[in-house]
Amino acid sequence: MLAEFQQALAGLTTSPDLCQAVRDDAALPLSRYALTDRELQRLLGIARHPGMACACTVYRMNRLARLAMNLMGTLRALGPSLRPLISAYWQDHPRGHAHFFLETDRFCRWLRLRIEAGERVPPDVSTLLQRDAAAVRAALEASCTEFALPA
Numbered sequence: 001m002l003a004e005f006q007q008a009l010a011g012l013t014t015s016p017d018l019c020q021a022v023r024d025d026a027a028l029p030l031s032r033y034a035l036t037d038r039e040l041q042r043l044l045g046i047a048r049h050p051g052m053a054c055a056c057t058v059y060r061m062n063r064l065a066r067l068a069m070n071l072m073g074t075l076r077a078l079g080p081s082l083r084p085l086i087s088a089y090w091q092d093h094p095r096g097h098a099h100f101f102l103e104t105d106r107f108c109r110w111l112r113l114r115i116e117a118g119e120r121v122p123p124d125v126s127t128l129l130q131r132d133a134a135a136v137r138a139a140l141e142a143s144c145t146e147f148a149l150p151a
Contacts, residue, residue: 004033008043014094016056022047063096063103070104070136073128074111081121085111101140108133 008029012019022028022044029035029043046052064086068075075082089110097103111129115121 004035005039005043008033008035008039009046012043012047012052013055013059014090016053019047019052019056060090063090066096066100066103067107069100070139071108071129071132074108074125074132077122077124077128079122085114085119085121088114101136101143104136105133105140108136 011032012022026040026044029040035043067086078085089107092110093106097106108129111119112133115126115129
């Protein structure tokens with residue numbers, strides 16, 4: 001059951017919403033994971049610990065750093081709309097990719113689809129996204145020939 005506990009702990013770290021849900025409903029982890037009573041109590045203690053908010057923030061900042069390094073123009077152009085967009089992206093893709101270019105390429109494709117579907121963004125974003133995405137794609141192709149790139 002250790003693997004289930006580890007999955008639950010990873011879920012808490014990646015999702016402040018899940019932490020809050022576990023704080024609100026102590027039985028919630030049992031509906032998602034096979035945990036012993038001891039594991040459940042540890043998980044509840046972790047979710048309720050004031051430092052957990054910091055752990056979630058550190059995780060999210062690490063994910064954001066991957067994008068900021070490669071999409072500076074696009075992220076700046078998004079301005080205040082970045083926060084809700086990045087939260088929506090993380091909800092759609094709760095697990096980050098350790099490879100910076102793969103994660104950034106996935107975000108670019110996700111954002112492009114959102115814009116095409118009518119997401120309202122500042123006027124410069126589409127142009128900057130196209131430029132930044134092309135640079136990321138070129139870097140990805142140059143550095144990772146062993147990965148099959150999504151179309």
